[in-house]
Amino acid sequence: MRGLALVLALLAGGARAQDAAERLNDYPTAARAEYVFACMAVNGENRRVLEQCSCSIDRIASILPYDRYVEAETVLALQQTSGERSSLFRGPATAQGVVAELRRAQAEAEIVCF
Template sequence: MMTCRRVRPIVAALALLCGPASGVRAQDLNDYPTSARAEYVFGCMKANGETRQSIEQCSCSIDVIATILPYERYVTAETVLSMSQVRSTLGAEFRSSEQATSAVNDLRRAQAEAEVRCF
């Protein structure tokens, strides 16, 4: 009985220490604001036809992306894509940065998975 009382706090402490270290998945956070999801769906529908079916597919698509990619990484990738279109030295930096390329590649992989699942 005495051993059990000593073990519980140790187990609880280990759970707290190991929890964050094990990695938090994007799907656990559900951190995409409604406005970001809506913006994605509107853009997706423009590209895929403005039909009831495209609403379903595009909504599914952003939901899949949100389970794969944390919102902060999504914003980074969207910013890079937007800024890389600027014709200046600033735009060139966004096009050539390894971190920028990595963020965009993460988004592209998430979009590819969403394409497979939803379309």
Template sequence: MIRKLLCTLACGLVPWAPAAVAATANDYPTLDRVEYVLGCARDAHGPAQENIYKCTCMIDSIAQRLPYDQYVEYSTSANALSIGGERGETMRSYTAGKEMASKFRAMQAEARKACLMGA
């Protein structure tokens, strides 16, 4: 109950949100949500249980703003920029990929702030 209330407040969910937004926010496969939360909680500092709640809030916030297909493209682009060597250079020279990664990082920063996640 507390988690739901915190996420409702922090993620900006409102009871009168359009059904289309709710449907889009729920089209993420459970596995992708779990992987995001586990990775986020692993990288965060602080109490593990608290980080799980905050990271869950973050992926929920991102899911409200970004359809799943775009999430896959944006997050893949963001992750691919960190690949070293020639393989990474291919991604770093792909302008559209850099733009997607930048948008994804901005969404993550907004979600981090909305969900009271530390820097």
């Protein structure tokens, strides 16, 4: 009986570890690469900056699930447009909340990686 309990506990722990790994790896490679390219364009194009930018997106991914990242990036892009419709994305607390989450993740990434 103890052996079965041990096996079940190990399987449950493995499932939790896999869930955590999947959550940390839910960013598509193309999204990570796009972030790194943009980061390097702003910070310089050398090996050190490549490592810092890679660290940065990895840190953001560990904090913010990919769907929330996409929401925040979408809101930020829509805020850059002009006209009356863009005001819909500048004021509501929901839109500001998701952007604030991304900004906090970016700030932590900057502290850790740069």
